[in-house]
Amino acid sequence: MTTEEEKKEKKGFFRRLWSGLSKTRSSIVSGLESVFTSSSKIDEDFYEDLEEILIMGDLGVSATDEILDKLRTEVKEKHIKEPAECRDILIQGIRDQMTVDEHAYDFEEGPSVVLVIGVNGVGKTTSIGKLAGTYQARGKKVLIAAADTFRAAAVDQLKVWADRAGVDLITGAEGADPASVVFDALQAAKARHTDILLVDTAGRLHNKKNLMAELAKIDRVITREYPDCIRENLVVLDGTTGQNALSQAREFAGVTNLTGIILTKMDGTAKGGIAVAVQSELKIPVKFIGVGEQIDDLQRFEPDAFVDALFDVRREEEPEEEDLTEEPEEKETPEEEPSESTPEEPEKKAEDAEPEKKNWWDDIDDTPIFREHGDYY
Ligand SMILES: Nc1nc2c(ncn2[C@@H]2O[C@H](COP(=O)(O)OP(=O)(O)OP(=O)(O)O)[C@@H](O)[C@H]2O)c(=O)[nH]1
Ligand SMILES: [Mg+2]
Numbered sequence: 001m002t003t004e005e006e007k008k009e010k011k012g013f014f015r016r017l018w019s020g021l022s023k024t025r026s027s028i029v030s031g032l033e034s035v036f037t038s039s040s041k042i043d044e045d046f047y048e049d050l051e052e053i054l055i056m057g058d059l060g061v062s063a064t065d066e067i068l069d070k071l072r073t074e075v076k077e078k079h080i081k082e083p084a085e086c087r088d089i090l091i092q093g094i095r096d097q098m099t100v101d102e103h104a105y106d107f108e109e110g111p112s113v114v115l116v117i118g119v120n121g122v123g124k125t126t127s128i129g130k131l132a133g134t135y136q137a138r139g140k141k142v143l144i145a146a147a148d149t150f151r152a153a154a155v156d157q158l159k160v161w162a163d164r165a166g167v168d169l170i171t172g173a174e175g176a177d178p179a180s181v182v183f184d185a186l187q188a189a190k191a192r193h194t195d196i197l198l199v200d201t202a203g204r205l206h207n208k209k210n211l212m213a214e215l216a217k218i219d220r221v222i223t224r225e226y227p228d229c230i231r232e233n234l235v236v237l238d239g240t241t242g243q244n245a246l247s248q249a250r251e252f253a254g255v256t257n258l259t260g261i262i263l264t265k266m267d268g269t270a271k272g273g274i275a276v277a278v279q280s281e282l283k284i285p286v287k288f289i290g291v292g293e294q295i296d297d298l299q300r301f302e303p304d305a306f307v308d309a310l311f312d313v314r315r316e317e318e319p320e321e322e323d324l325t326e327e328p329e330e331k332e333t334p335e336e337e338p339s340e341s342t343p344e345e346p347e348k349k350a351e352d353a354e355p356e357k358k359n360w361w362d363d364i365d366d367t368p369i370f371r372e373h374g375d376y377y
Pocket of ligand 1: 118119120121122123124125126127148154201202203204236264265266267289290291292293297
């Protein structure tokens with residue numbers, strides 16, 4: 001894909017993000033505006049009103065506390081008297097909750113293994129299909145492992161995406177141990193010098209111990225069979241589920257070392273503030289967001305563009321060539337969208353293999369785990 005095409009695609013993506021967040025925006029922004037305009041002074045009531053709106057907007061308790069603490073400090077230090085002057089400080093406080101580490105996307109250079117996990121129906125397979133398409137278009141050598149062996153239909157669904165993206169798929173028999181499919185895929189990835197191996201897994205309820213153990217086993221197999229690869233464990237969270245997404249992520253973080261979050265279905269959710277909450281509460285970065293079902297509907301998470309879209313922020317300074325952030329002429333049906341900056345090439349980082357953890361699942365033997373129908377759903 002040419003740089004021009006990529007820019008165009010990103011523009012379309014942010015247009016969808018912008019309109020997808022309209023429900024969240026209208027509840028948060030209109031709520032905040034009314035507090036700023038109706039409050040005559042900065043007092044406890046003012047802070048309480050702001051707190052209520054941020055919590056209602058699903059930003060989470062911890063992020064809300066931090067944002068308001070920062071606001072209180074600045075109000076004191078700068079002797080701010082007007083409620084309206086707090087707006088920018090508040091928005092900056094939200095931006096500060098969502099920093100993404102400069103090495104967050106090192107895995108894209110490979111060789112890497114990206115394990116994609118989450119409860120059922122959140123968008124794991126779709127996200128893998130989209131990532132495969134994106135990396136393939138960028139000239140990366142991509143391979144997909146169909147480690148959701150629970151349903152035959154899961155492999156069929158993945159095959160459609162793999163064909164669409166033009167990448168190979170490693171499969172196993174229905175009901176096979178998912179870790180054995182991953183094992184095969186790892187050997188193939190090494191032999192073929194694959195840049196990125198994407199591993200799809202079956203959706204599982206985060207409170208089912210044996211299924212979480214199955215995941216831990218997959219994780220161990222990757223560590224053991226491919227110690228030199230860059231590891232990426234991404235949990236997929238459905239952006240429309242709000243705070244429940246937090247408890248899911250916490251459980252998955254208990255069995256694998258989560259390195260990032262894919263937040264899906266951000267098109268049309270009223271709970272978009274969850275993007276702030278997951279980063280702030282879990283200290284795990286949102287790396288990708290999905291705004292639809294098409295192959296180009298998943299992109300890297302850009303905190304600044306996200307906050308702009310969420311708060312309808314208009315940027316004052318003229319953006320640099322590679323970081324165009326044009327403002328829409330109209331708020332809801334923008335002509336131009338903030339465009340994602342072109343990230344600098346990350347330095348290639350050779351990561352060490354994850355150290356073996358001693359946890360309850362480490363003692364579970366490696367024979368296939370009996371699963372009952374219904375476990376996954
Ligand atoms: N609107 C919207 N729909 C999405 C998005 N991502 C996924 N979906 C849809 O969500 C549904 C479930 O997606 P899958 O990718 O099959 O989810 P999964 O996590 O693999 O599901 P299981 O394998 O059954 O656990 C599909 O209809 C997708 O098209 C998104 O960003 N926006
Ligand atoms: Mg799936």
